[in-house]
Amino acid sequence: xxxxxxxxxxxxxxxxxxxxxxxxxxxxxxxxxxxxxxxxxxxxxxxxxxxxxxxxxxxxxxxxxxxxxxxxxxxxxxxxxxxxxxxxxxxxxxxxxxxxxxxxxxxxxxxxxxxxxxxxxxxxxxxxxxxxxxxxxxxxxxxxxxxxxxx
Numbered sequence: 001x002x003x004x005x006x007x008x009x010x011x012x013x014x015x016x017x018x019x020x021x022x023x024x025x026x027x028x029x030x031x032x033x034x035x036x037x038x039x040x041x042x043x044x045x046x047x048x049x050x051x052x053x054x055x056x057x058x059x060x061x062x063x064x065x066x067x068x069x070x071x072x073x074x075x076x077x078x079x080x081x082x083x084x085x086x087x088x089x090x091x092x093x094x095x096x097x098x099x100x101x102x103x104x105x106x107x108x109x110x111x112x113x114x115x116x117x118x119x120x121x122x123x124x125x126x127x128x129x130x131x132x133x134x135x136x137x138x139x140x141x142x143x144x145x146x147x148x149x150x151x
Contacts, residue, residue, distance in 0.1 A: 001114035005039040006104060006131060009050035011123030012142050021060035023071055031146035033079035042151050045084040045111060049103040055090035099126040104134030
């Protein structure tokens with residue numbers, strides 16, 4: 001089995017500006033590319049798990065979300081990082097909406113992930129709770145600096 005680095009999106013990959021859905025509003029957090037490259041070098045798959053309730057709230061569409069996600073994944077690739085997959089939950093409730101563990105469990109099942117050997121990084125307590133509930137071995141509440149997170 002392999003291990004994964006699970007990353008939340010808003011507030012962990014990009015600066016959280018409330019319901020980000022356009023490239024011009026998407027600002028990568030300093031150090032995220034280096035951190036993910038280091039994780040890959042250590043054998044982690046990079047997987048994004050993100051609540052996207054702005055879709056259900058009508059702030060943007062699934063197509064808007066997909067276009068931005070495709071661009072984001074391309075930016076990671078341009079910086080030497082392969083994002084294995086992106087899981088999102090557009091609903092306001094349900095088994096995939098964090099703090100529920102559904103997105104993590106889907107990733108586990110799809111990629112044969114050893115959850116106890118994996119790491120989750122998110123900026124909200126619900127991100128940490130979802131990782132814990134999914135059996136992720138190390139769950140980090142992101143403080144704004146990747147330099148402080150050892151893999």
